[in-house]
Amino acid sequence: xxxxxxxxxxxxxxxxxxxxxxxxxxxxxxxxxxxxxxxxxxxxxxxxxxxxxxxxxxxxxxxxxxxxxxxxxxxxxxxxxxxxxxxxxxxxxxxxxxxxxxxxxxxxxxxxxxxxxxxxxxxxxxxxxxxxxxxxxxxxxxxxxxxxxxxxxxxx
Amino acid sequence: xxxxxxxxxxxxxxxxxxxxxxxxxxxxxxxxxxxxxxxxxxxxxxxxxxxxxxxxxxxxxxxxxxxxxxxxxxxxxxxxxxxxxxxxxxxxxxxxxxxxxxxxxxxxxxxxxxxxxxxxxxxxxxxxxxxxxxxxxxxxxxxxxxxxxxxxxxxxxxxxxxxxxxxxxxxxxxxxxxxxxxxxxxxxxxxxxxxxxxxxxxxxxxxxxxxxxxxxxxxxxxxxxxxxxxxxxxxxxxxxxxxxxxxxxxxxxxxxxxxxxxxxxxxxxxxxxxxxxxxxxxxxxxxxxxxxxxxxxxxxxxxxxxxxxxxxxxxxxxxxxxxxxxxxxxxxxxxxxxxxxxxxxxxxxxxxxxxxxxxxxxxxxxxxxxxxxxxxxxxxxxxxxxxxxxxxxxxxxxxxxxxxxxxxxxxxxxxxxxxxxxxxxxxxxxxxxxxxxxxxxxxxxxxxxxxxxxxxxxxxxxxxxxxxxxxxxxxxxxxxxxxxxxxxxxxxxxxxxxxxxxxxxxxxxxxxxxxxxxxxxxxxxxxxxxxxxxxxxxxxxxxxxxxxxxxxxxxxxxxxxxxxxxxxxxxxxxxxxxxxxx
Numbered sequence: 080x081x082x083x084x085x086x087x088x089x090x091x092x093x094x095x096x097x098x099x100x101x102x103x104x105x106x107x108x109x110x111x112x113x114x115x116x117x118x119x120x121x122x123x124x125x126x127x128x129x130x131x132x133x134x135x136x137x138x139x140x141x142x143x144x145x146x147x148x149x150x151x152x153x154x155x156x157x158x159x160x161x162x163x164x165x166x167x168x169x170x171x172x173x174x175x176x177x178x179x180x181x182x183x184x185x186x187x188x189x190x191x192x193x194x195x196x197x198x199x200x201x202x203x204x205x206x207x208x209x210x211x212x213x214x215x216x217x218x219x220x221x222x223x224x225x226x227x228x229x230x231x232x233x234x235x
Numbered sequence: 236x237x238x239x240x241x242x243x244x245x246x247x248x249x250x251x252x253x254x255x256x257x258x259x260x261x262x263x264x265x266x267x268x269x270x271x272x273x274x275x276x277x278x279x280x281x282x283x284x285x286x287x288x289x290x291x292x293x294x295x296x297x298x299x300x301x302x303x304x305x306x307x308x309x310x311x312x313x314x315x316x317x318x319x320x321x322x323x324x325x326x327x328x329x330x331x332x333x334x335x336x337x338x339x340x341x342x343x344x345x346x347x348x349x350x351x352x353x354x355x356x357x358x359x360x361x362x363x364x365x366x367x368x369x370x371x372x373x374x375x376x377x378x379x380x381x382x383x384x385x386x387x388x389x390x391x392x393x394x395x396x397x398x399x400x401x402x403x404x405x406x407x408x409x410x411x412x413x414x415x416x417x418x419x420x421x422x423x424x425x426x427x428x429x430x431x432x433x434x435x436x437x438x439x440x441x442x443x444x445x446x447x448x449x450x451x452x453x454x455x456x457x458x459x460x461x462x463x464x465x466x467x468x469x470x471x472x473x474x475x476x477x478x479x480x481x482x483x484x485x486x487x488x489x490x491x492x493x494x495x496x497x498x499x500x501x502x503x504x505x506x507x508x509x510x511x512x513x514x515x516x517x518x519x520x521x522x523x524x525x526x527x528x529x530x531x532x533x534x535x536x537x538x539x540x541x542x543x544x545x546x547x548x549x550x551x552x553x554x555x556x557x558x559x560x561x562x563x564x565x566x567x568x569x570x571x572x573x574x575x576x577x578x579x580x581x582x583x584x585x586x587x588x589x590x591x592x593x594x595x596x597x598x599x600x601x602x603x604x605x606x607x608x609x610x611x612x613x614x615x616x617x618x619x620x621x622x623x624x625x626x627x628x629x630x631x632x633x634x635x636x637x638x639x640x641x642x643x644x645x646x647x648x649x650x651x652x653x654x655x656x657x658x659x660x661x662x663x664x665x666x667x668x669x670x671x672x673x674x675x676x677x678x679x680x681x682x683x684x685x686x687x688x689x690x691x692x693x694x695x696x697x698x699x700x701x702x703x704x705x706x707x708x709x710x711x712x713x714x715x716x717x718x719x720x721x722x723x724x725x726x727x728x729x730x731x732x733x734x735x736x737x738x739x740x741x742x743x744x745x746x747x748x749x750x751x752x753x754x755x756x757x758x759x760x761x762x763x764x765x766x767x768x769x770x771x772x773x774x775x776x777x778x779x780x781x782x783x784x785x786x787x788x789x790x791x792x793x794x795x796x797x798x799x800x801x802x803x804x805x806x807x808x809x810x811x812x813x814x815x816x817x
Contacts, residue, residue, distance in 0.1 A: 179797050
């Protein structure tokens with residue numbers, strides 16, 4: 080086997096038309112595959128976004144409904160412990176209204192008279208309603224745009 | 236052969252490429268055509284809808300955290316006309332549960348207005364009724380199965396909040412009520428309507444179900460904490476109701492206030508209404524001022540005003556406690572003869588005796604000695620004829636005539652000094668008299684103790700409306716009033732506690748003349764004198780058991796004072812002095 084012949088075959092292999100066609104077909108397929116992947120990703124994210132958005136809305140509605148129920152229960156509790164109800168229950172249990180003659184005052188160090196109610200500590204501070212992150216409402220292109228433009232905005 | 240295939244393939248590729256290019260060009264052309272812009276515009280009109288989110292109305296609590304006004308769930312019961320299968324079943328069930336007419340329900344479903352797909356059958360339905368209907372609907376559905384017929388399919392329930400008052404009629408005159416449109420009427424509900432109602436938020440909501448949108452933040456209305464003590468309010472109302480029976484009075488009012496800061500602890504009125512049935516308002520009250528007379532019904536208060544006359548006299552130097560005069564039983568002022576309540580002379584009296592025996596002649600002598608300008612100057616500074624600014628809707632100012640007014644006569648200088656010819660509300664007299672109990676400073680009466688918004692509680696500071704008299708005058712007069720009560724053995728006295736106060740028995744003007752048979756009986760008092768913690772005003776209208784305030788209003792004051800002492804944990808003077816000395 081002599082060397083010139085091998086070189087000749089290699090050259091012929093490199094310039095073979097089918098090889099160029101395969102290279103073209105491969106490039107096009109790669110492009111199509113990339114586009115398909117992007118489109119699939121876009122669809123996947125879009126569908127998940129929609130589902131998550133709906134879930135958030137449903138949860139918000141559930142929170143609002145629960146808050147209404149809580150308020151309703153609170154009112155029911157207040158009705159059950161209203162002044163007239165408690166007074167009649169006390170009388171049924173054998174209690175009688177106290178008079179000034181029934182009361183003995185003792186000096187209790189550190190005792191302070193009952194202060195007006197502090198209602199704010201009874202519940203957590205009312206935070207703003209849970210907001211939907213931008214990622215759940217923007218398209219993929221908007222997300223790219225945001226990522227690309229944010230650094231530029233940061234330079235201002 | 237291979238070249239021929241290659242040519243055909245290239246031709247085919249070119250043709251398909253051209254077709255693809257044509258499609259792309261056409262797509263781009265359509266997307267950018269004027270028609271596309273019109274369609275986009277039309278679509279955008281339906282892409283969003285304006286939705287209003289209403290906040291829940293703020294709650295109202297008493298000073299100890301008892302709920303006085305809250306929100307409960309009620310239901311709107313309606314019918315989805317597209318889903319209805321059995322009109323008869325729905326009409327029968329709803330009419331039986333809600334007490335509505337079968338025919339009207341059937342008619343509403345069968346003959347809806349054009350274009351309607353949903354018909355409201357009833358609103359503000361109690362949760363219990365709605366749950367019964369929901370349970371019936373579920374049971375019928377379960378019985379019928381998936382291939383079932385009729386039932387209550389199409390019957391819909393929508394919940395929404397509704398104002399509710401757990402204490403029903405308790406403190407109804409203070410709270411007021413909210414109608415179904417969400418507007419507050421009377422009392423706190425009207426005065427703080429904007430705060431309680433909060434601010435609705437309008438947002439554009441996408442109609443595309445796949446587009447998530449941000450739920451706007453809709454803060455609840457501001458929650459209010461009142462200065463009212465629920466238990467004291469209940470006790471005061473109970474005492475008032477009993478007093479009306481005991482003394483044969485058709486109506487009356489009692490107000491309990493902290494004279495140090497103007498906090499109203501209780502305000503009872505004999506006519507009350509269950510606020511959960513606010514629609515009965517028209518059948519319960521004749522006029523709007525009947526809703527809360529202590530702030531909205533001025534009347535001639537009579538001798539309780541003698542406190543103010545004496546305060547003015549002492550402060551101006553027209554008299555001192557030891558000043559004496561010879562009471563002859565009458566005095567001539569402005570051409571009219573002024574007489575004492577018993578039309579008798581009381582002989583030599585000092586200023587304490589003047590208060591103790593409630594002598595009109597003495598008061599006329601003091602006001603004329605002071606002179607009109609001085610006397611009315613003090614009355615003006617005491618706030619007579621002016622609104623106190625109490626934070627309840629519907630306050631009335633009363634009337635104090637001044638020299639120069641068309642209907643003022645010289646005799647008014649004398650009669651005004653003992654509470655005739657001048658009108659004031661109980662809350663005005665309390666505010667004015669608070670200067671005597673509070674070292675000379677007039678407090679501004681109020682019912683709002685604090686506001687809770689966004690999880691933070693904001694306290695409302697006490698406000699003062701001037702200092703018409705000096706601290707020395709206030710202290711001196713308090714002691715004089717206490718001595719006068721003790722000297723006469725008043726029924727207003729409370730064992731163990733030193734009380735200052737004054738009765739009032741006022742004739743009632745009717746058509747320009749005074750009614751000779753009926754009176755307004757009043758008493759204003761406060762205690763403990765050296766460290767006042769409560770001020771109580773009692774007003775009984777036309778008591779039949781006795782016309783005298785000393786025999787009707789005074790004992791009611793004592794009863795309310797004892798309850799106040801118990802509920803506010805105020806120890807007797809002796810124990811309090813021991814504590815102060817330690």
